Amino acid sequence: MTVALPHQRPPVDFRIVDLFAGPGGLDMAATVLGVPSVGIEWDPNAVTTRTAAGLETVHGDVRAYGPKHFPEANVLAGGPPCQSFTVAGTGAGRRALEDVLEFVQRLVDREDRADIDAALAKMDDERTGLVLEPLRWALDAIDDGELRPYDAIVLEQVPAALRVWEKYAEVLTKEGYSVDCDILHTEAYGVPQTRRRAILVARRDGHKATLPDPTHHRYRKGAPRPPRDFVLDSWVAMEDVLTERRSPFQVVSNYGTGGDPKLRGRRRSCEPSATVTGKVSRNRIVTDDSAERDLPRLSHSEAGRLQTFPKRFPWSGGDIAQQIGNAVPPRLGIHVLSAALGLAVPGKDEWHALAEWSPRSEAEADASH
Numbered sequence: 001m002t003v004a005l006p007h008q009r010p011p012v013d014f015r016i017v018d019l020f021a022g023p024g025g026l027d028m029a030a031t032v033l034g035v036p037s038v039g040i041e042w043d044p045n046a047v048t049t050r051t052a053a054g055l056e057t058v059h060g061d062v063r064a065y066g067p068k069h070f071p072e073a074n075v076l077a078g079g080p081p082c083q084s085f086t087v088a089g090t091g092a093g094r095r096a097l098e099d100v101l102e103f104v105q106r107l108v109d110r111e112d113r114a115d116i117d118a119a120l121a122k123m124d125d126e127r128t129g130l131v132l133e134p135l136r137w138a139l140d141a142i143d144d145g146e147l148r149p150y151d152a153i154v155l156e157q158v159p160a161a162l163r164v165w166e167k168y169a170e171v172l173t174k175e176g177y178s179v180d181c182d183i184l185h186t187e188a189y190g191v192p193q194t195r196r197r198a199i200l201v202a203r204r205d206g207h208k209a210t211l212p213d214p215t216h217h218r219y220r221k222g223a224p225r226p227p228r229d230f231v232l233d234s235w236v237a238m239e240d241v242l243t244e245r246r247s248p249f250q251v252v253s254n255y256g257t258g259g260d261p262k263l264r265g266r267r268r269s270c271e272p273s274a275t276v277t278g279k280v281s282r283n284r285i286v287t288d289d290s291a292e293r294d295l296p297r298l299s300h301s302e303a304g305r306l307q308t309f310p311k312r313f314p315w316s317g318g319d320i321a322q323q324i325g326n327a328v329p330p331r332l333g334i335h336v337l338s339a340a341l342g343l344a345v346p347g348k349d350e351w352h353a354l355a356e357w358s359p360r361s362e363a364e365a366d367a368s369h
Contacts, residue, residue: 014151014341017070019062019078019133023049023323026077026156028309029333031055032353033343038073040065046326048317054360062133067141067150074148075341076137079156079328080130082164096128097163103132104167107139131157131164135171142175149175152209153202154340156328159183165200177202178209188214189335190351192236193273193306197332201340212339219272239269241305248288249295254279273306278325280306300324308332310357330354 014035018026021039023046030037038056041047050057058065062080067073082100106116120129134155142149153172155165162183169179181200186193189212203209216233217226228234239245253265253274267274268288280303286292298306300315303324308331315323331354334346 014075015073016075016077017067017073017137019076019137020080020130021050021055021057022046022079022327023315024053024055025307025309025328025330026079026154026333026337027055028053028313028330028354028357029328029337032330032334032350032357033337033341033346035075035337035341037077038070043323045317045319046323049315049320049323052314052316052359062130067137067144067147071147074151075154076134076141076150076152077154077156078134080133081127082131082157082161096123096125097160099123100128100131100164101167103129104135104164104171107132107135108171110139110143131161135168138172139175149204151204151207152340153177153200154336155181155200156336157198159196159198162198165198168200169202172202177204178207180209180211182211184211184332184336185214185218186329186332187219187235187272188216189332190216190233190236191272191308191329191331192238192241193276193329194219195275195329197328199336201336203340203342207342210339212335212345215335215345225270235272237270238267238273238306242269242302245269245295250286250288250292251298252284252286254282254284276303276306276325278319278322280325281321308354310354312358314359 016030016035016037018037018039021027021041024039027037027039038058039050040058040060040062041050042059042061044059047057047059103116103120123129134153138150138153141147155168162181165181169181172179179200179202181198183196184199186195186197199211201209201211214232216235219235225234238251239248249269251267251273265274280298283298285295285297287295300320301311303321304313304315305311307324307327308329334350334354338344338346
């Protein structure tokens, strides 16, 4: 069940089923907006985190389920793995992408599902087929006479997935949806991190689908921090959210061009973080001076806050750095869900609720005092 928050909107007539839900970034966004959600996740570590956070979860493989298992859900969301075609410029990556686009058409043509599954099983990387799952769910809901099509669809992935989302958009438009998809920059929505994500939103029944408008300036390497103007706020820096680190610091990436340490990326604490990945715990933190003394590396809480998870989010289980790196930033999720569901542009109440969120046990304990 969702966790009650003191500043969330009253519940609306939406319920989300979140495919490949991870540790709960999009579900945290739904929680803040007062929208019930259930996430399907196979990774036991992410499930452990979700359970500790009180997020409704089905521990299983998305491929074993479908719309009929969640008949109350009228919003489909998901961020399917697509590592098999995200290596830009490689022949294998291009071939995998073309395979995916071919399978999309086979789904649209309503080919026998057993034949499609048999063909997918022969692929070098079984994860390639996972990116098809949201479309399978959407088409199954359309075709099943006992169900109704999803009112809204929200999909998120790395930028390489945009071509897949564009193909999805063609398909969904023909099925009666209004669709919008593009690459969003997370720092343009108040996330203290530069991260690019391919987002698709779709709506039915006369509602126009639109991606959220930016609320913050984009980060430009080497350019001064832009002041707040009549339209956009300044981007958010690491030091704005990691306030317990009282002195300036630099984050030195764990990996660099050609293995040369001198070429490793650096960000100062007065800038947004670089993209938080599953290797975030390996990044060096050094003083922002010529001495470059080593400082403690990012804690799980700190890395999570660069993804805009609450300070008290209960990261649990194993491989926590990977959980954090794979997650949808909740603040981005709040913007995207608000736009997709036709809710008001989020404001200070939502950001306060997200920052002050606690697991149910802590929240109830606080309320009792």
